[in-house]
Structure formats: C-alpha cells, structure tokens
Amino acid sequence: MSEVLVNEYRGGYVENVHYGHICGVDANGIRYGTGNVRHLTFLRSSGKPIQALPALIHGADEAFGLSEKETAIMSGSHWAETFHVSELESMMVKIGIAEEQLVCSPTYPLNGAARDELFVSGSPKRRIYHNCSGKHLGILSLCKHKGYDLQGYTDTDHPAQQEIAATLAYLAAMPVEEVVTGVDGCGCPVFAIPLDRLATAYLKLALPELIEDHAVRRAAIKIAGLMNRHPEMVSGSGQICSILLLDDNIVAKxxxxxxxxxxxxxxxxxxxxxxxxxxxxxxxxxxxxILEQIGYSRQETIDRLRALAPADMLNDNGIVAGRNEAVFKLQRYES
Structure with a gap:
C-alpha cells in the first residue's frame, strides 16, 4: 500500500525511487494521507519529546534546577557541538550523574567540525557525544528524582520505561498493551505504533489543550515551547529539526x-x-x-526547507546532474 513519495532523476530518467506513507490528523481523526495511514512505525528519535515528558511531569527539571536549554536537549538528537556538550556536562553535575552511568556507547560527534577537532587533538570518544545522551540524562533525572534504580534504566520493565510507554499510549489514544517494543540504537526501548496514532501524539504536542490530564498537558506545553525557543538544542546547526522549529507554529522531530x-x-x-x-x-x-498541498501560509518556512534540499542535484563540480521531485498527492479524508 506504499506510495512513491520522491523520484530522483538523472539524464531524464528515474534513477532512485523513495516509497513511503504519510498521515495527517486533526482533533476529529485522519484528514490527509498517502499510502497506508496506519503503517506500524518505530518512532526512533521522533519519540524523544514524548520520552522527556515523564521527567517534566514529575518536576525533575525543576528539582535539579535545569535551565531551559538543558531541559530542551532532553528532546533532542544533538550533534555534540560545543554548545551541546556544555549543556550536557552541566546537566550531569546538577543531576549528580557520572558519565559512565549512561548506557549509550562512547562515540564521536555527528558534527563534522567538532569531530575533526577531536581527531586532531587525539581526544577520546565520550558517551555524552552520543546524539541520544540528552534523552538518557532526562530519563536518569527522572530516576534520581523519583528514587528509581539507576541500574537497568533502559530495561523495558523499569518504572521509568513503563511511564514513558504509558505516556506515549495516552497521547496516541491507544491501549499501552498495543504498543510494540523493540531496542533502539542507543540501548533504550523503542516503540512502534500506527502512523495515525503517532500523528495524533504530535497533534497533542502542538495543541496541548487536547490533553485532559493536567500534569501531562503542563509538561507538553513546556517541552514543545522549549523546542521552539531553543531549536539548536534539538538537532544540529543547519539540520532540519532546528530549521523547522524556528517556526513557532511548528513542533517537529x-x-x-x-x-x-x-x-x-x-x-x-x-x-x-x-x-x-x-x-x-x-x-x-x-x-x-505537504505544507504546500495544505496551503500553509508561512512561506518562509517552506523556503527554508527548499533551501535545505534543493530540487537540483549538483555533482562534485557544481554542475546540475539530476533532480529530486516530490511526486505524491495527499488524499483528503472527510469526517
């Protein structure tokens, strides 16, 4: 049931085809779709804003005096640029966590300049360079604040992970028993839910007034607001999440x-x-x-996206060698 989303052309012929699924929802249900709108999808790092919520629900950020930037990076896939590392190191001190307690493996930064600088200086890999370390510190802040065991915090039966799964199910409006669980690249559990349920969770991050539970609503307002105020903490310089979050009408990951x-x-x-x-x-x-097809009014956001991924593909000599085109048409679903 998948549909072609993007064709890549070279020499006037299709060289690569990217298939996929898209689902758009409003408060009444599915409104837009391409392919299978209920495709079972592992959230991977798109789940980080939701994984950060239990720590905020219980006030761990306030208990440890975390700054806005330190709290925002809980939702991020940072690129270990200098300003990211500074916030992460500060978080460890405030929470009282040693770097060795993070399950994510030591690595080098995703940011090329930061990685090259470390290579040249002969500096070792570190756990906080891992792009999921902000998420891990957020979960550990919850454990430390609530008195949960810091060992095994990535186990699916750990109370912190149980709270994360329950929060996801609540926002997605589905039974927690139907949430599929796997293992993510960083060692944490990763959850899979139907695409329309994932879209519903993000609808509620954008419209927290749809969340009945006061504590969850308050946490959703906080994390989404911090993502917009500090988009550089959610991704890396010039990366799509940070660019989209410059638009205060959008919450994205x-x-x-x-x-x-x-x-x-x-x-x-x-x-x-x-x-x-x-x-x-x-x-x-x-x-x-997608934004063009739904008539999105903020053209500057669309222009930023187009600049990030120009339709013309240039070769190593800067010559146009091909073209990328989004070829899908969103189907409109009526209530």
Whole structure:
C-alpha cells in the first residue's frame, strides 16, 4: 500500500525511487494521507519529546534546577557541538550523574567540525557525544528524582520505561498493551505504533489543550515551547529539526530510518511520515510539499526547507546532474 513519495532523476530518467506513507490528523481523526495511514512505525528519535515528558511531569527539571536549554536537549538528537556538550556536562553535575552511568556507547560527534577537532587533538570518544545522551540524562533525572534504580534504566520493565510507554499510549489514544517494543540504537526501548496514532501524539504536542490530564498537558506545553525557543538544542546547526522549529507554529522531530513527525498549531494538524528505505535526505522535500498541498501560509518556512534540499542535484563540480521531485498527492479524508 506504499506510495512513491520522491523520484530522483538523472539524464531524464528515474534513477532512485523513495516509497513511503504519510498521515495527517486533526482533533476529529485522519484528514490527509498517502499510502497506508496506519503503517506500524518505530518512532526512533521522533519519540524523544514524548520520552522527556515523564521527567517534566514529575518536576525533575525543576528539582535539579535545569535551565531551559538543558531541559530542551532532553528532546533532542544533538550533534555534540560545543554548545551541546556544555549543556550536557552541566546537566550531569546538577543531576549528580557520572558519565559512565549512561548506557549509550562512547562515540564521536555527528558534527563534522567538532569531530575533526577531536581527531586532531587525539581526544577520546565520550558517551555524552552520543546524539541520544540528552534523552538518557532526562530519563536518569527522572530516576534520581523519583528514587528509581539507576541500574537497568533502559530495561523495558523499569518504572521509568513503563511511564514513558504509558505516556506515549495516552497521547496516541491507544491501549499501552498495543504498543510494540523493540531496542533502539542507543540501548533504550523503542516503540512502534500506527502512523495515525503517532500523528495524533504530535497533534497533542502542538495543541496541548487536547490533553485532559493536567500534569501531562503542563509538561507538553513546556517541552514543545522549549523546542521552539531553543531549536539548536534539538538537532544540529543547519539540520532540519532546528530549521523547522524556528517556526513557532511548528513542533517537529525526526528519527532514524526515515520517520518524521510535526504538529501545526494554527491549523490544528499533526503529521507523521515514513520513508520506507530509511532515507532522511528527502525529508525537507516531502515536508515542503505537504505544507504546500495544505496551503500553509508561512512561506518562509517552506523556503527554508527548499533551501535545505534543493530540487537540483549538483555533482562534485557544481554542475546540475539530476533532480529530486516530490511526486505524491495527499488524499483528503472527510469526517
């Protein structure tokens, strides 16, 4: 049931095809779709804003005196730029966590300049360079605040992970028993839910007034607001999440293997998409097309996306060698 989302052309012929699924929802249900709007989808890092919520629900950020930037990076897939590392190191001190307590493996930064600088200086890999370390510190802040065991905090039966799964199920409006669980790249549990349920969760991040539970609503307002006020903490310089979050009408987060989610406040819409081959390069092109097809009024956001992923593909000599085109048409669902 998948549909072609993007074609890549070279020499006038289709060279690569990217299939996938898109679902858009409002408060009354599914409103837009391409492919299978209920495709079972692992959230990967698109789940980080939701995984951060239990810590905020219980006030761990306030208990440890975390700054806005330190709290925002709980939701992020940071690129370990200098300003990211500074906030992460500060978080460890405030929470009282040693770097060795993080389950995520030591690595080098995703940011090329930061990685090259470490290579040249002969500096070792570190756990906080891992792009999921902010999420891990957020979960550990919850454990420390609530008195949960710090050992095994990534186990599916750990109370912190049970709270995260229950919060996801609540926002997605589905039974927690139906949430599929796997293992993410960083060692934490990763959850899979139907695409329309994932879009619903992001709708509620954008429109927290739809959340009945006061504590969850308060936490959702906080994390979404911090993502917009400090978009650089959610991703890396020049990366799609940070660029989209410059628009204060959007709450957005992507994940590995082609999943991307965003909510639109003024329009009252939540979207989730999955590129089936796991590619991320097509995200800006796909999201720009979605926004254009629904008549999104903030052209500057669309322009930023187009600049991030130009239609013309240049070769190493700067010559146009091909073209990327979003070819899907959103189906409109009526209530």
């Amino acid at each position: 992507g994940g590995a293997k082609g999943v991307y989610c965003f909510g639109l406040r003024e329009e009252g819409l939540g979207f989730a998409l999955k590129v089936l081959d796991g590619s991320q390069e097509e995200w800006p092109l796909i999201i720009a097309s």
